[in-house]
Amino acid sequence: MSTKRTNKDVLVLGLKRLAIAIVLLFAGPTLLYVVVSNKEKPFYIPLLIISLLICALAIYFIFKGIKTLISSVFD
Template sequence: METKRTDKDLLVKGVKKIAIAVACMFVGPTLFYVAFSNQEKPLYIPLLILAGALCITAIVLAFKGLNTIMDSMFNKK
């Protein structure tokens, strides 16, 4: 009989993705706030694009990280 165990390497990869996603979840909205409070500055549009990209990255990495963690727990490869 085979015992089911968590794949620790895969779990660490998933936790790293979640950690990066959490960082992006704080930095992205902060950059949105900074961009919208300085609309007359020349870096308004690039900062707005960067903030949007970080927010989208946070969402994608959160889903990928959760998926990786679930795969490590349920031995799906």
């Protein structure tokens, strides 16, 4: 009889993705706040796009990390 065990390699990958998401969760909104408070600067639009992409990447890594964690436990 085979017992189901957690795939540790996939679990570590999921935890790494969540760690990246945490860093991006702090970096994205912080950069967005700095950009929005300085609208008269010449790099307003490029930095605004970059900060919004960082926020979107944070959401992506959250979902991928949770999905990876769940698949490591239940597959």
